[in-house]
Amino acid sequence: MKILCIGRNYIDHAKELNNPVPSEPVIFGKPDSAILPNGQDFYIPEFSSEIHHELELVVRICKHGKHIQPKFAKKYYDRVTVGIDFTARDLQSKLKSKGLPWEISKGFDGSAIVGDFVGIDELETDIQNTDIRLTVNGETAQHGNTSEMIFQVDDLISHLSTYYTLRQGDLIFTGTPAGVAAVKQGDCLEGFINNRSTFKVDVK
Numbered sequence: 001m002k003i004l005c006i007g008r009n010y011i012d013h014a015k016e017l018n019n020p021v022p023s024e025p026v027i028f029g030k031p032d033s034a035i036l037p038n039g040q041d042f043y044i045p046e047f048s049s050e051i052h053h054e055l056e057l058v059v060r061i062c063k064h065g066k067h068i069q070p071k072f073a074k075k076y077y078d079r080v081t082v083g084i085d086f087t088a089r090d091l092q093s094k095l096k097s098k099g100l101p102w103e104i105s106k107g108f109d110g111s112a113i114v115g116d117f118v119g120i121d122e123l124e125t126d127i128q129n130t131d132i133r134l135t136v137n138g139e140t141a142q143h144g145n146t147s148e149m150i151f152q153v154d155d156l157i158s159h160l161s162t163y164y165t166l167r168q169g170d171l172i173f174t175g176t177p178a179g180v181a182a183v184k185q186g187d188c189l190e191g192f193i194n195n196r197s198t199f200k201v202d203v204k
Contacts (some may be wrong), residue, residue: 009175
């Protein structure tokens with residue numbers, strides 16, 4: 001199983017981190033060991049003092065595909081959810097300042113929360129008009145709609161399949177809206193897709 005992630009896919013998020021708005025998808029990956037097992041707490045790692053939450057729509061691939069045209073992309077996913085791409089922002093900034101790869105700031109153990117999946121037919125909205133929301137201790141911290149994506153889901157699948165063979169079970173994190181911020185011990189994070197809760201995680 002691959003975890004493929006898209007960076008800077010919402011204009012407001014790119015701006016909040018003073019990053020340029022991309023002209024094509026920014027791609028990085030996480031190992032499967034990054035997935036936080038269901039029901040477990042998230043422990044802030046000792047190598048970072050600035051772990052940021054990044055709420056994202058997560059799409060699950062349902063069959064093998066390569067060089068997929070956008071008009072056929074919907075045949076390659078059947079379920080979606082929301083998740084968190086945890087980022088060790090201090091480590092990422094340090095590595096970026098040296099011109100070094102920053103994958104370890106994104107791919108460390110437990111850095112990916114994946115909520116309970118929802119069938120596409122259960123969404124009751126188009127995948128490109130779906131609300132996603134993260135609360136921290138009951139207060140909304142991030143809220144966006146997939147209509148705000150720079151690169152839509154079907155275009156992302158087509159683009160990714162140019163470089164990677166997509167296989168059943170692969171996950172695509174599609175980018176985060178604005179509002180990323182550091183988590184702290186004692187926080188309770190809850191993710192929603194169209195007001196349906198898909199995960200709840202305590203930070204330790």
